[in-house]
Amino acid sequence: MPIQSQVNLKTRSGNRCIITFGGQQVGLLQSVRANDDYAPEPASGIGDIHVQEYVPTMARHTLSIQTMVLDVGALINAGAAMQNGDAVLQGLVFDIEMYSKDDGTLLRKYVGCSYASGDLEITKHAIVMQTGQFNALDVAGTAV
Template identity: 45%
Template sequence: MASTNVKAKSGNRIAVMFDGKQVGACKSVALHDSYNLEVVAGIGDIHVIEHVPTQAVYSLQIEAIVLEKEQLRSAGITTVDGDDALVGRVFDIVVIGKDTGEEIRKYMGCSYDSGDIRITANQVVSTSASFKALRVSGIGA
């Protein structure tokens, strides 16, 4: 009798949703959470007493293939120029398991921070974008 052997999470079975829709072809998504720990130590003692979280910083780095119709910019995910950046647009980025619909990680109140477009001879045009989020949820991955 045949059976299914699926034990590891795979990029082939994960979707990245920007503001509720899947945009273009994501090549990679790097999720980074930092709590900016500050060392607490006393005068005359080199040993650390505690690491105190001072600020929660949630950031994401997306790399995507530029498609003709489904670009991050045309979807309003990345900004066009400095004036567009002043609009204050925020949205959610959610990483979802395609098989189960499970929310692996959700970044809420995301703002576009920076990005670039990579044009190389004999290769598909790609873009990368960095985002900052206000909140995060989900325990997956």
């Protein structure tokens, strides 16, 4: 009699996620860190030092990515990272989306992303890596 088995997947793993930049996967993406900051300001009144409420004042959505640099499919070739200042002035934006590889569920979508900054790391005996910082106009998705 064969052994009965069952699926025991209760957590999300980077091995089971797909990240797209403007609808396409980019090279060998190593990590994506997304930060949502609503810049809460304390509200209190004259004569009272106790905060009554934290009021959100500005939504800031930033993403930090790290990827291996490939001969084909690098961030610049894909149009996700800018080559120089002239390219940045074009004002190009795209969406960065995170999906479940298992069932295609949208985990998080960052809308209207623009390249802010990045760097390239070349180290002896190591794969060449590129990092990038992106700013997004908005965010959607609640499956994380």
